[in-house]
Amino acid sequence: MQPLRRGDTGPAVVEIHRMLSQFGLLGDATDGPADHFDQVVEHAVRAFQQQRGLITDGIVGPATYRALREAGWTLGDRMLALLISTPMSGDDVVALQEQLLELGYDTGRPSGVFDEQTERGLRAFQRDYCDISDGVCGPSTLRALRQLGARRVKGGRPHLLREQELLRQAGPRLRGKRIVIDAAHGGPNRGVTVAGVTEADLMWDLARRLEGRMAATGMEALLTRREDTCPTEAERAAFANAAGADLVLSLHVDANRSMHAQGLATFHFGNGSGITSTVGEALAGFIHRELTSRTAMLDLGTQARTWELLRLTRMPTVRVEIGYLTNLGDRRRLLDPAFRDVVAEGVLVGVKRLYLQGQDDQPTGTFTFSDVLARELAREDTAPAISRRS
Template sequence: MQLLRRGDSGPAVEEIRTTLRQLGLLSDVPPGSPQVFDDQTDHAVRVFQQGRGLITDGIVGPDTARALREAGWALGDRMLSFTLSTPTTGDDVSTLQERLLELGYNPGRPSGLFDQQTEQALIRFQRDYGMVPDGVCGPETLRALRQLGRKVTGGRPHLLREQELLRRAGPRMRGKRIVIDPGHGGPDRGVEVAGVTEADLMWDLGRRLVGRMSATGMEALLSRPENGNPPEAERAEFANRVGADLVVSLHTDASFSPHAQGMATFFFGNGSGTTSNVGAEFADLVQRELLTRTSMLDCRSQPVTWELVRRTRMPAVRIETGYLTHLGDRRKLLDPGFRDVVAEGILVAVKRLYLLGQDDQPTGTFTFNDVLAREYGRDEIPAV
């Protein structure tokens, strides 16, 4: 799609302005006013982006355009059902998922995507309350959802469920399934500077991470082949299909400014209370481990609604390992020893996540051999 930004005009801009007015982010304008992406529109877009976990740049690209479309739907505006080819998305779907969770049915994380898990939760609700179990949220189902009180109390249900799954998983790494997602690939090389490409560096980092995780007894799977570049939705579907416990997506960043530098981590959070708490905790652990081990600049952990972290049913974290456009960061990323340090830091963050704060060590002091020793015992550490 065409990127829309300050100074643009036309019907597409007016459509964006109409949506922003409906959301209360832009004031009404007199009829016949120019259809211009002006300063007020730019500000409204930035406020919307910030509230939705999007990059706050004032530019309406594919992610912002999608989020604007979805924000225009309220529960009851339309019939909701599962379609395999083009799944229904929108704020009305998020509301439906939240309501099902409150009533004790599990559609997964309230992502705003009407998937098969949402359909099955809706069918169970309909069957239990004497309706035709067709998986369609129509007028009768909607009335029942609005009339019934909450069954789950003590916190947001999806957060309670995610935290309980983490607790039940136990501290051992053996048997846990992790999807490693090296960014880009195939003809899409990602960020490219001076012959160095994001796709190549992250593939190498991904392989190093897979090797270390496999040595601990974990099942580490790559989301793509070396020369492949599946869309983010397919990468998320792969993680869902194999039943992963965690997803780690690896990227580098870029900026027009040569001074931009540092590491950042991202987890699912939509700005309206739906957040992956385990994802946020994991992102924070990764961020702190990597900063301590590498002395990179801290660009913080942040909630986002990007497709990969949104569509995965398990906690997913995207790691921006540095700016290829920054000379210092690029020198570090080109060093195999640095990539080994990053791989070890991510592995230790996974271990610390499952330890739940029990028998842990200070940030940056846990090593790969320490992890192996806890899994096998000092005398049983396998050769790596």
């Protein structure tokens, strides 16, 4: 669909009006015609985007439109099942995933997409509490879920505990860890482009620098794209899931209509209802602190979002936005190969800090690539860390 914004009119805007009214975001505030995208509608869209962890720009693009459609479903509105060609998605799927997780059934991250892992978790629940284990969430399954509503796992969300336990078991060594590096855009899609400088080229170069450093530590670094390709966000997430990655690192730069916008931000999976990737949040924090300390870029914080790559990956995923190409100072930094080396080192050290879990650590900004290599070599003669692939 074409993005809808203030000033647009037509049937598509009528649909946006209807959905925003359904969620109580418009009320009686708008006096304009239902087919007009006015300032009140824009404010309602921004409020919805903020609630859902989307970019708060007041524009209804593909991601916002998808979220509006999905928010209209509640659990019980329809039968839920695995459809390979066009997977079912919506808030009803999120509700099902959350309930199963809280009852102790592993459906993976509550992404809102009914995938194979969700079906496995549902079948396991049905085997225990339903007459038929068919992987379809219908009336009998909903009755069983309601009856067991009080029997939730206590002491924290189980999927968060699983994520944290996997991190603990992984051990402090980097060797053997499988990391997917996602360089933004690629191929014909050059991303942000300013004065002939493209996001795709800069992030490809940064990804290769990071890949080399990770390989030197014994990590297995995989790239989501080639220099001449541009997979969709869903395809990049599917690649990481199929690879069984331990972590995903997505590298981007930003742009803004104001040349004064600048700085560095990191993002992890999380939405407005309290669902978050705790390990992803921790990794985003480590990387963010390392980079702001080493680069002196403006600190724009660590934030939760529901972007497709963050939402659809089954492992902790962090998106790093390294400055604004539209800002002269940030652009000059990004064009300097030595600066990109500093960023690559900072990201690697952030990953190392995650696995150290506070043990034998150093102050932020003081850990170097040489330190990381020395520690990895020093552990060569020690017992190997527990790995889920060992």
